[in-house]
Amino acid sequence: MTQPSPETESLVRAATLLSYRWTTRIITELDDNGPVARRRGSLSATFPDIPVDLLKTAVAGLRRRGLVRRETLTTGERQLRLTEPGVGLADVYDQLGRWARQHDYPDGQPDFVIRVEAALGLLRDPNTMTVLLNPHAPYEASRVARAVDAGLVRQGARVPWILTDAGRELRGPLAEMQNWATVNTALVQRVRHTRPAPPVARVRAAIPGVAKGAARPGAAPRRSA
Numbered sequence: 147m148t149q150p151s152p153e154t155e156s157l158v159r160a161a162t163l164l165s166y167r168w169t170t171r172i173i174t175e176l177d178d179n180g181p182v183a184r185r186r187g188s189l190s191a192t193f194p195d196i197p198v199d200l201l202k203t204a205v206a207g208l209r210r211r212g213l214v215r216r217e218t219l220t221t222g223e224r225q226l227r228l229t230e231p232g233v234g235l236a237d238v239y240d241q242l243g244r245w246a247r248q249h250d251y252p253d254g255q256p257d258f259v260i261r262v263e264a265a266l267g268l269l270r271d272p273n274t275m276t277v278l279l280n281p282h283a284p285y286e287a288s289r290v291a292r293a294v295d296a297g298l299v300r301q302g303a304r305v306p307w308i309l310t311d312a313g314r315e316l317r318g319p320l321a322e323m324q325n326w327a328t329v330n331t332a333l334v335q336r337v338r339h340t341r342p343a344p345p346v347a348r349v350r351a352a353i354p355g356v357a358k359g360a361a362r363p364g365a366a367p368r369r370s371a
Contacts, residue, residue: 150272154279157320159337160327161269163211168196168204170239170259170266173213176228177236184216184224208232211333231333234326241319242266249312251296268296269320278320281309 150158164170175192176182182192193201205226208214213232217225228236239262245251246261255261268274274293277285282305290307293299298313309317327334 150276151279154272154275156327156334157275157279157324158270158272160323160334161266161275163334163337164235164238164323165263165266165270166207168200169208169213169235170262171196172204172208173228173232173235174239174259174262176214176226177233177239181217181225181227184226189226211336213333231326231330234329238319238323238326241322245312245316245319248315249297251312265316265319268292268298268316269323274298277307278309278313278316281307281313283307 172193179192182188189201189205190198196204205214209216212229213235214226215229217227219225242262242265243258246265251261252264255264271292273285273289274296277283277290277293277299281299284306287294290299293313296312297310298316299307300310302308
């Protein structure tokens with residue numbers, strides 16, 4: 147396989163940005179349930195599955211990237227809310243979540259955030275991204291192994307590789323991500339290294355009394371996958 151094209155590299159950077167630690171969790175929560183008050187303890191109550199020190203670091207990173215912002219209301223109350231790029235990011239997550247649910251990826255996993263991050267894991271891989279964009283090239287089997295394992299491509303009769311239904315339908319969320327990346331080029335261009343999100347389920351399970359996917363008290367249930 148040749149070196150990734152500029153388009154592939156840009157999309158891999160976008161997928162990396164989308165999957166920075168806790169980004170999916172925080173963006174999804176704010177999109178589902180609206181701004182969070184900045185009163186003492188409010189953030190911790192909203193995200194009980196995220197250790198406090200990691201939550202502060204994650205929110206600070208999202209603010210630096212322009213995905214969330216602090217807002218002071220006329221009442222003097224301070225809120226944490228999504229910016230316009232953050233709202234667009236939530237739309238990308240929605241499409242990825244629908245794709246993952248339709249194709250049961252990863253197998254038997256009902257949690258929305260985990261499914262979205264698993265789908266992003268595929269898109270962070272340059273080889274997988276390349277074969278999604280141009281599936282009919284004569285790639286070595288070792289280079290498409292991840293795409294094959296995920297059910298995105300299979301060997302064809304007349305061409306070496308063809309997209310499966312799952313592979314073709316992943317192009318919809320991929321196009322949504324590409325549109326978002328084009329509008330937010332400055333954000334994407336700053337991404338240089340792939341940093342996969344941690345296994346959310348494992349971190350949640352390590353915190354006593356926190357149920358996977360728990361929403362804050364009084365909030366609407368988080369979207370299901």
